[in-house]
Amino acid sequence: MHIETKAIHAGRRVDPLTGAVSIPLHTSTTFERAADGSFPTGFEDARDDNPTRKAFEDALAVLEGGSTAIAFSSGMAAITAVLEGHGGAARVIVPDDMYFGIRSLIDETDIGTRFEFIAVDMRDLDVLRAAVSRAPTGLVWVETPSNPLIRVVDVHAACQIAREAGALSVVDNTWATPVLQRPLELGADAVVHSATKYIGGHSDLMAGVVVLPQGSPLERPVRMIQRHKGSVAAPFDCWMALRGLQTLPLRMRAHCAGAQAVAEALAAHPAVESVLFPGLPEDPGHALAGTQMSGFGCMLSFVVRGGAEAAMSVAGRLSLIVRATSLGGTHSLIEHRASVEGAKSMAPAGLLRMSVGLEHPQDLIADLHQALALA
Incomplete structure (x- = not known):
């Protein structure tokens, strides 16, 4: 079954x-x-x-x-x-x-x-x-x-x-x-x-x-x-x-498709230093994820050039993506992890973690592009 x-x-x-x-x-x-x-x-x-x-x-x-x-x-x-x-x-x-x-x-x-x-x-x-x-x-x-x-x-x-x-x-x-x-x-x-x-x-x-x-x-x-x-x-x-649970398989496919599109768009943006997402061929976990997962997931992190101040400014300019903790819901959420986690955080200063929701990926990309335009 x-x-x-x-x-x-x-x-x-x-x-x-x-x-x-x-x-x-x-x-x-x-x-x-x-x-x-x-x-x-x-x-x-x-x-x-x-x-x-x-x-x-x-x-x-x-x-x-x-x-x-x-x-x-x-x-x-x-x-x-x-x-x-x-x-x-x-x-x-x-x-x-x-x-x-x-x-x-x-x-x-x-x-x-x-x-x-x-x-x-x-x-x-x-x-x-x-x-x-x-x-x-x-x-x-x-x-x-x-x-x-x-x-x-x-x-x-x-x-x-x-x-x-x-x-x-x-x-x-x-x-x-x-x-x-x-x-x-x-x-x-x-x-x-x-x-x-x-x-x-x-x-x-x-x-x-x-x-x-x-x-x-x-x-x-x-x-x-x-x-x-x-x-x-x-x-x-x-x-x-x-x-x-009844819609979990369908939601996960949509989340994954959205995350893939967003990750690819971010990877091509000059204001982004790096994108952490196993769906990208250059990611260190790409090959392994392809063998033990049936999809590359719905979560991604990206590092904004310019460090913490630049990353926080990008997050503050977003209008569709919500600045909030947690993940996995219908809304796309973003968070500056180093400021949340404090001194013991392994997150780079410019890292933003994003939970890609169920909005249309092109709308999310447009929101990210306008926020990154001044970074």
Whole structure:
């Protein structure tokens, strides 16, 4: 069955009571016992399980090719649950170009003292192999394409290196989604999503998900963290995410086509020093992305000549592209990452990160051209 069909039908069925084709939103926090005290429907308390959340978890598990999915209140809650629940050595290998939220989690919470985090450039497999062999390692955290430098990491090779070292491999698949990249098929032990982004697709919900293969040692501890620490995804957010999943394959194709056109236009502009996007043949990740992804993605970064002041001025002159954090929605968004991330940012001073939305690419290009005209 093709992913377009799975996106519409997985986890759902016509409501047997009403015949409703769209899945109902179940907001109840408690469920009736039978006369013998049992729960014949399998639902007891909304923190433990909920019909709408279960439908979303089942649907995303199918799309990722996993056995089970566990939905959280945010992507960061999902990330934290995997870190806390993996049960292996407290040494975690992370990419040096990582989502800034993880860096903040390490620096500003007890996670940074409970675990040892080693940051490496995972594009260099020899460096990764040396890092995991230096001491017992519990997790190898892979992010590809990376944020905000849009680096592409060899998922299959990185997961194999982790496995040989006795570590679990986790891939953040938020940017690629299961439409463009299939980490479990490439050997990953877990996949993490911020469903807030492309899965929701409309910048109006917050949720996170961990997807696991059959028999994963992560399943019970991560599920128990979800239930007993209370970071469950709300029924309404799950209902919205299920709605978003139905159009995910179509949206991703449109996002990718728009990003390709925008990247090519930016690469030809004299005010742009460089464009970071694997869809460009000259990008270092182009060949690898072509083998492990079915599309080159929807996110790009570009470096404006003249540094931070020039980049901020360009962003300030945009009229259609919105200056805002986050990504994956219908609106195109742009952000000066170095000023957001602070002193530890790996982003060049002139870098602007752009989430290409669903507007017509020529309108986005026109907006960028007028903003770059004075750069």
